[in-house]
């Protein structure tokens with residue numbers, strides 16, 4: 001399933017850069033591309049032209065329709081209005097539209113695979129695919145639920161990029177369309193605090209797709225989990241300001257992110273934060289409050305209204321997650337790490353107080369009365385975070401409001417005194433430079449520590465899902481671990497990394513890309529050396545870390561080993577990512593009888609927080625049923641099937657991702673089968689893990705992807 005490059009080299013440099021100017025085409029120099037005749041035998045068929053702007057480096061690709069008196073139809077990204085409209089149309093009518101054959105022909109002529117042109121032409125409108133052999137694929141830097149992310153070098157300009165290989169089923173147009181939403185959202189957004197999509201790698205005969213992004217050295221999860229790193233107050237403000245600016249841009253463009261969490265907040269070495277991963281994003285129009293799925297946002301960052309099944313929501317969901325990030329940046333650990341949806345709600349109500357009667361009514365949460373906490377909780381955000389600076393606490397109180405409307409907007413939050421009082425947010429460029437750190441590094445550290453525990457200190461168990469403890473990882477750097485293992489050519493804890501680099505015959509992942517393993521090693525090592533040198537040079541520049549106050553721990557929290565034993569863990573590490581689903585749009589399109597209003601709670605579900613423990617047990621018992629019913633709900637809305645994820649949380653405790661609190665009725669047989677398949681898959685993985693010397697069964701078995709795509 002490698003990437004086969006079929007386009008002539010003339011296309012290579014006519015990539016994605018939109019021209020800065022929009023002067024008349026006739027004044028510019030343009031040349032016809034050889035690619036123009038692909039898939040077309042007729043002279044009058046449209047042809048692609050490459051338009052060089054004023055002899056400069058900027059290149060624009062257009063389609064010339066010779067049939068219409070030689071007029072030009074521009075596929076220029078800068079004409080955003082036109083494209084926005086097309087994108088909006090696309091998103092509004094997913095699946096309900098026939099793509100004109102001419103469009104498919106044009107796009108396949110430009111080098112796109114037919115499955116993509118036929119299912120999601122707007123996503124690739126005006127772009128030409130990049131060729132795989134113009135990239136040198138380096139190491140794996142991220143593993144998402146729906147993707148693998150690699151560092152690579154763009155050989156055309158000698159820059160590092162991140163290649164995100166997205167998982168979907170190219171034979172299923174719905175799956176392709178759903179995947180393409182991420183591309184459309186990314187193309188619509190243009191802001192310094194939002195990750196930039198530079199292009200796409202695929203080819204006409206390819207069945208896979210890579211998204212080409214600017215390369216970011218860190219994600220917030222990876223960075224915060226590095227032993228010894230603590231953020232200063234101006235630094236926290238700097239990150240928060242950037243996060244809110246990026247969010248404000250999304251929201252003002254009618255896009256909800258719906259998966260704000262540390263591992264989706266990327267940082268470069270200049271301290272710039274960019275919001276990434278728009279795979280769960282959705283269109284949002286405050287004037288037409290169409291129903292959306294509540295099954296979004298990673299559990300720990302999910303607002304109460306979503307946990308309670310709200311289907312009409314807006315920007316406030318992202319603001320709640322932002323409030324969680326704020327607390328986490330100060331306290332160095334997730335502030336609401338629930339293991340189940342019930343526990344998550346319980347934690348929220350314990351911290352933010354139980355909602356008034358008014359709450360359920362206002363949010364139209366009719367069914368939720370069954371899970372109202374029996375005794376009222378008092379809001380205790382201020383007490384819990386009493387060590388936080390007053391302005392931080394005040395912003396947190398707002399962002400963690402139970403009433404979505406009280407959270408305000410990102411624009412309002414940016415004017416909060418948190419940002420306007422001293423110490424002010426620092427300039428990103430003044431932030432310390434850190435060695436590359438990713439969430440995946442943290443996972444590697446955990447694995448390495450676990451291995452060391454297994455081989456050396458017997459009984460020194462390192463729990464899965466924990467961020468590495470300094471004692472457990474002394475002297476261990478995930479990157480150095482990788483390199484050492486690679487140099488030995490053996491025993492790397494992450495089989496993907498090893499095989500990506502050393503197994504050029506593994507066509508699936510490497511085919512089409514330039515490969516030079518020795519170079520990879522050298523360049524990684526050199527990068528580290530460079531970094532060390534930079535660090536010693538920068539020592540006086542980076543300044544001391546002024547540590548923000550730690551979070552005060554109540555006695556209760558001390559008893560809560562889950563909370564007290566962990567360092568920063570901003571992550572989806574426990575498989576807590578809500579499944580991606582096209583349901584939002586399905587619901588938007590079809591709010592009919594199977595919509596959220598009619599979704600019924602599954603029988604036997606807990607009705608009281610007092611029964612939390614038994615609730616968990618019951619939830620386990622009802623797991624199969626709920627998997628079934630949640631799947632059914634999506635089936636009913638003709639959506640992409642979700643992955644059901646089991647995982648292990650901190651301390652190795654199993655996480656039950658069992659679908660929403662409210663689910664619809666069953667289609668049990670089929671779903672039981674799927675469940676069986678998942679169990680078998682888990683057992684298979686467990687056997688595999690066990691068979692590897694010195695390993696425990698640790699990884700989260702993430703069973704399926706969108707549409708079980710390969």
Ligand SMILES: Nc1ncnc2c1ncn2[C@@H]1O[C@H](COP(=O)(O)OP(=O)(O)OP(=O)(O)O)[C@@H](O)[C@H]1O
Nearest residue numbers: 142144145146147149162213214215216219263277
């Ligand atoms: N542009 C980038 N530069 C560097 N690293 C990146 C980049 N994009 C993604 N990554 C890394 O890859 C990880 C996974 O990427 P991403 O979140 O986009 O994938 P996903 O499959 O959508 O994940 P999720 O399971 O959160 O939905 C990120 O947490 C990050 O560490």
